[in-house]
Amino acid sequence: NAGVTQTPKFRVLKTGQSMTLLCAQDMNHEYMYWYRQDPGMGLRLIHYSVGEGTTAKGEVPDGYNVSRLKKQNFLLGLESAAPSQTSVYFCASSDRGRANYGYTFGSGTRLTVV
Amino acid sequence: SQKIEQNSEALNIQEGKTATLTCNYTNYSPAYLQWYRQDPGRGPVFLLLIRENEKEKRKERLKVTFDTTLKQSLFHITASQPADSATYLCALGRFNNAGNMLTFGGGTRLMVKP
Numbered sequence: 001n002a003g004v005t006q007t008p009k010f011r012v013l014k015t016g017q018s019m020t021l022l023c024a025q026d027m028n029h030e031y032m033y034w035y036r037q038d039p040g041m042g043l044r045l046i047h048y049s050v051g052e053g054t055t056a057k058g059e060v061p062d063g064y065n066v067s068r069l070k071k072q073n074f075l076l077g078l079e080s081a082a083p084s085q086t087s088v089y090f091c092a093s094s095d096r097g098r099a100n101y102g103y104t105f106g107s108g109t110r111l112t113v114v
Numbered sequence: 115s116q117k118i119e120q121n122s123e124a125l126n127i128q129e130g131k132t133a134t135l136t137c138n139y140t141n142y143s144p145a146y147l148q149w150y151r152q153d154p155g156r157g158p159v160f161l162l163l164i165r166e167n168e169k170e171k172r173k174e175r176l177k178v179t180f181d182t183t184l185k186q187s188l189f190h191i192t193a194s195q196p197a198d199s200a201t202y203l204c205a206l207g208r209f210n211n212a213g214n215m216l217t218f219g220g221g222t223r224l225m226v227k228p
Contacts, residue, residue: 048215102150103216105157106157
């Protein structure tokens with residue numbers, strides 16, 4: 001199994017440009033999450049989803065939107081990129097009620113906004 | 115607000131010794147605590163979970179303790195090897211209808227020297 005796949009792996013954007021990060025999981029997990037990781041800040045939750053067609057805000061949702069039209073996919077959108085959104089973005093998934101197995105993370109997308 | 119603290123300074127130890135990493139938290143009552151390993155350029159990988167009613171959990175060379183009175187978890191790697199060099203993240207979690215929600219610490223980098 002591939003687990004959690006994130007595309008693209010790297011991207012450079014100009015301020016004001018838009019883009020979509022794609023996350024796909026093949027484990028039939030109910031829950032999916034988007035985090036950003038910055039030096040000294042740890043992983044911070046942007047948005048999450050508890051099932052197909054549902055999304056909710058996390059700790060740092062401003063400037064981002066998400067969609068989960070299919071159970072296996074969770075998209076993160078930046079409508080108008082800002083330098084403060086330069087970060088490494090991680091998608092994760094987990095199974096309902098199975099915390100013993102933890103989160104499965106993708107390998108990340110390194111985004112630079114200039 | 116809730117706060118999770120891990121030593122931001124790298125821990126350097128000699129091969130064969132026991133590495134001990136600390137995770138302290140405040141303003142939080144987690145139902146469980148997880149530890150993850152993260153290698154450079156990769157996403158975190160789940161290692162262990164310990165629940166609030168458990169004092170200790172072991173897995174091969176790993177041992178985790180959880181003291182809800184001290185609000186602290188200790189993560190031990192016995193007989194450490196250079197391959198154990200990585201950043202280790204602790205994450206606090208609780209069950210609710212929004213999923214298995216985790217809040218992550220900033221991580222501690224472990225360097226095991228041969």
